[in-house]
Amino acid sequence: MKKFLAVIKREYIARVRAKMFIVSTVLLPVALSLFGIVPAIIFSIQTPPLRVAVVDQTGKMYAELRRSLEGDSSDQNTQPDNTNQPRGLPRGGFGAFKLEEVNTANQSLDDIRANLDQRMRARELDGYLILPPDFISTGKAEFFNRNPGDVVSLGALQSTLNRATREQRLIDAKVDNKTRRELFSPVSLEGVGVSGGSQSRNANAKFALVFGVGFVMYLSILMYGQIVLGAVIEEKETRIAEILFSSIKPFTLMMGKLVGVSFVALTQLAIWGLAFSVFALFGVGVLASRNISVRIPGVPLSHYFFFALFFLLGYFIYATMYALVGSMVTTAQEGGQLAIPIILILAVSFYLFWPVSRSPDSPLAFWVSIFPLTAPVAMVVRIVTQTPPFWQIALSLLIGFSTVLVIMYAASRIYRVGMLMYGKRASIPEAIRWARQA
Amino acid sequence: MSLNEITVKLDSVSKSFGEFTAVRELSLTVRAGRVFGLLGPNGAGKTTTIRMIVNITAPDSGSISLFGQKIDPKVQDRIGYLPEERGLYRRMRISDQLRFFAELKNVRGKLIESKIDEWLARVKLSEWKNKRSMELSKGMQQKIQFITTVLHDPDLLILDEPFSGLDPINVELLKEVVLDLKRAGKTIIFSTHQMEVAEKICDDICLLNRSQKVFEGSLREIKSSFGRNSVAVRCEGGDGVLDDPALVSKVVRHADETQALLAAGADAQILLKRLIDSGAVIGKFEMMEPSLNDIFITKVTEAV
Numbered sequence: 001m002k003k004f005l006a007v008i009k010r011e012y013i014a015r016v017r018a019k020m021f022i023v024s025t026v027l028l029p030v031a032l033s034l035f036g037i038v039p040a041i042i043f044s045i046q047t048p049p050l051r052v053a054v055v056d057q058t059g060k061m062y063a064e065l066r067r068s069l070e071g072d073s074s075d076q077n078t079q080p081d082n083t084n085q086p087r088g089l090p091r092g093g094f095g096a097f098k099l100e101e102v103n104t105a106n107q108s109l110d111d112i113r114a115n116l117d118q119r120m121r122a123r124e125l126d127g128y129l130i131l132p133p134d135f136i137s138t139g140k141a142e143f144f145n146r147n148p149g150d151v152v153s154l155g156a157l158q159s160t161l162n163r164a165t166r167e168q169r170l171i172d173a174k175v176d177n178k179t180r181r182e183l184f185s186p187v188s189l190e191g192v193g194v195s196g197g198s199q200s201r202n203a204n205a206k207f208a209l210v211f212g213v214g215f216v217m218y219l220s221i222l223m224y225g226q227i228v229l230g231a232v233i234e235e236k237e238t239r240i241a242e243i244l245f246s247s248i249k250p251f252t253l254m255m256g257k258l259v260g261v262s263f264v265a266l267t268q269l270a271i272w273g274l275a276f277s278v279f280a281l282f283g284v285g286v287l288a289s290r291n292i293s294v295r296i297p298g299v300p301l302s303h304y305f306f307f308a309l310f311f312l313l314g315y316f317i318y319a320t321m322y323a324l325v326g327s328m329v330t331t332a333q334e335g336g337q338l339a340i341p342i343i344l345i346l347a348v349s350f351y352l353f354w355p356v357s358r359s360p361d362s363p364l365a366f367w368v369s370i371f372p373l374t375a376p377v378a379m380v381v382r383i384v385t386q387t388p389p390f391w392q393i394a395l396s397l398l399i400g401f402s403t404v405l406v407i408m409y410a411a412s413r414i415y416r417v418g419m420l421m422y423g424k425r426a427s428i429p430e431a432i433r434w435a436r437q438a
Numbered sequence: 439m440s441l442n443e444i445t446v447k448l449d450s451v452s453k454s455f456g457e458f459t460a461v462r463e464l465s466l467t468v469r470a471g472r473v474f475g476l477l478g479p480n481g482a483g484k485t486t487t488i489r490m491i492v493n494i495t496a497p498d499s500g501s502i503s504l505f506g507q508k509i510d511p512k513v514q515d516r517i518g519y520l521p522e523e524r525g526l527y528r529r530m531r532i533s534d535q536l537r538f539f540a541e542l543k544n545v546r547g548k549l550i551e552s553k554i555d556e557w558l559a560r561v562k563l564s565e566w567k568n569k570r571s572m573e574l575s576k577g578m579q580q581k582i583q584f585i586t587t588v589l590h591d592p593d594l595l596i597l598d599e600p601f602s603g604l605d606p607i608n609v610e611l612l613k614e615v616v617l618d619l620k621r622a623g624k625t626i627i628f629s630t631h632q633m634e635v636a637e638k639i640c641d642d643i644c645l646l647n648r649s650q651k652v653f654e655g656s657l658r659e660i661k662s663s664f665g666r667n668s669v670a671v672r673c674e675g676g677d678g679v680l681d682d683p684a685l686v687s688k689v690v691r692h693a694d695e696t697q698a699l700l701a702a703g704a705d706a707q708i709l710l711k712r713l714i715d716s717g718a719v720i721g722k723f724e725m726m727e728p729s730l731n732d733i734f735i736t737k738v739t740e741a742v
Contacts, residue, residue, distance in 0.1 A: 006542055013534075245494045
């Protein structure tokens with residue numbers, strides 16, 4: 001036991017003192033916030049508006065299109081009763097349009113098109129839209145575009161046309177303004193969870209919470225799995241293993257390393273958590289001072305306890321798999337390749353989040369929340385959405401932590417035999433044989 | 439500790455890896471307070487034997503006892519093992535590493551700090567105490583490694599090629615340390631393929647070749663059993679005499695002298711007389727014990 005503690009201590013101190021730890025502790029939040037900020041910046045880059053000519057052979061659509069796409073409310077044809085309709089289009093930035101109407105009088109369509117094509121070649125125009133006379137009934141139109149890859153503009157045009165046509169059809173059907181407004185008024189749907197006699201009304205917040213727990217788990221495993229891998233390979237590469245094994249059991253050694261690294265992970269998470277809480281409290285304070293109330297998801301305290309347990313379970317299961325990989329290979333590069341399947345399994349277990357949250361009491365949800373590799377995320381989802389009976393939670397934890405011990409045991413045996421055969425990477429059958437003999 | 443006490447006892451121990459038999463039916467006895475040389479060419483099974491003694495790997499058959507009992511983790515703490523494949527944590531400070539390895543042998547507390555200083559001073563590396571091991575030269579790292587072997591004051595030391603890669607000054611330094619430890623009553627198993635080194639420090643030896651024991655016993659005994667059938671000669675002229683197969687079975691010419699192994703039944707006095715008769719000027723004529731190397735070669739060829 002004292003040796004176990006010595007290994008944990010060494011592992012922890014060596015890693016927390018390393019420059020990498022300090023750098024990643026500071027840089028990761030910075031990188032994550034960049035992920036949030038950079039797309040926002042990119043999307044706010046002003047691109048020149050798309051110059052589109054509209055050949056409106058129906059004679060009814062142009063005004064509404066222009067109002068929607070350019071947001072030009074000064075247009076005299078604007079119908080004031082439509083202003084509170086939902087608008088899906090951003091103004092400026094992506095999807096900005098500059099429309100012009102083409103006078104169709106006294107010209108054949110072919111002449112008009114030839115003329116427009118000419119202007120497009122001269123770069124005076126980016127595209128033109130032809131609405132045939134029967135457009136309102138058939139809904140068929142064509143958009144000639146200099147840049148066919150611009151699906152964003154095409155989509156914006158389509159959805160605007162859609163809405164404008166629908167509106168026009170209602171007008172043609174002599175539906176009055178008031179009825180039209182009522183027809184388009186949006187609904188408001190709130191999810192209300194029912195469990196026992198109580199009702200809880202913050203499904204969205206809970207969902208975000210589960211997603212958050214799952215995501216932090218996913219991220220920590222990705223980051224610290226590699227570190228566990230490196231820690232296991234370290235003694236092989238430096239040839240320290242032989243001295244260590246003359247003093248300590250491989251299982252104790254590996255377990256000590258795993259626990260040591262997990263303390264490092266928890267330290268880092270705690271630092272981030274603390275920093276985040278400070279920011280969050282600050283943010284809540286600012287919002288509260290502006291009289292905006294913030295709802296913190298009302299989850300029973302016991303759930304947080306389970307989150308912590310399953311977080312640890314998830315971490316340990318995947319970390320031991322990394323340790324297993326580490327025991328089979330001789331260099332970190334080899335380990336990186338062999339670890340790819342683990343990342344795939346991890347990704348699958350993360351995406352199971354979706355079906356499980358939709359039907360948390362289905363047989364699928366039950367089995368994936370018992371199966372150790374998928375249990376950590378799946379069970380957390382089930383606990384939040386529709387808390388399963390306690391025996392299922394207990395069973396899932398029991399199977400999960402037993403799996404950790406079994407994998408560690410196998411890994412330590414493979415590690416010991418592998419060490420005696422330097423420079424040789426174990427094939428899977430060899431690894432199984434080594435685990436049996438040793 | 440009495441001289442008759444037995445520190446390590448192997449009883450018909452075998453170990454194979456797949457098809458390959460590394461150690462076959464090996465029995466040996468290491469007496470307390472002696473330097474025991476485990477000798478043999480590369481691949482003879484020395485390292486596998488040692489790994490079984492320190493409980494890194496278990497024998498397929500046969501039994502091993504240490505200090506009169508079966509191997510268990512407690513017994514492991516009484517061993518100091520310097521493997522041939524050495525390594526230190528690259529980024530760890532020397533003092534931290536030494537403390538860690540001592541902790542792995544269940545030694546901790548204040549005492550260890552003074553012992554670390556003591557040993558670093560002894561191998562002349564005191565000023566490196568707070569450096570990382572990656573900053574040390576290979577020879578320095580090897581001396582640090584040696585300290586990890588002895589820091590926890592083990593009763594049994596197992597040194598696998600401890601002097602390889604060291605310069606002569608450091609070899610002398612470590613040899614002195616090893617002999618001091620022997621004087622302090624420690625048992626030392628010394629594994630090497632360099633017979634000349636073993637010859638100078640071992641009390642008992644065990645010769646291994648191709649997974650099997652060729653000979654075991656005290657170095658003195660085996661040397662006297664071979665008798666003095668070798669002559670070191672330094673002379674001018676008389677070369678033809680040394681090449682007479684009736685007198686000399688083998689001649690090895692060194693830079694300054696010639697070593698002649700007497701043929702069976704030949705007499706050294708007759709060889710001397712013949713040399714004088716042939717008019718050679720003799721600078722040296724000395725009866726020699728056979729070298730361990732010669733004994734080893736003889737024993738191995740006998741076995742075949």
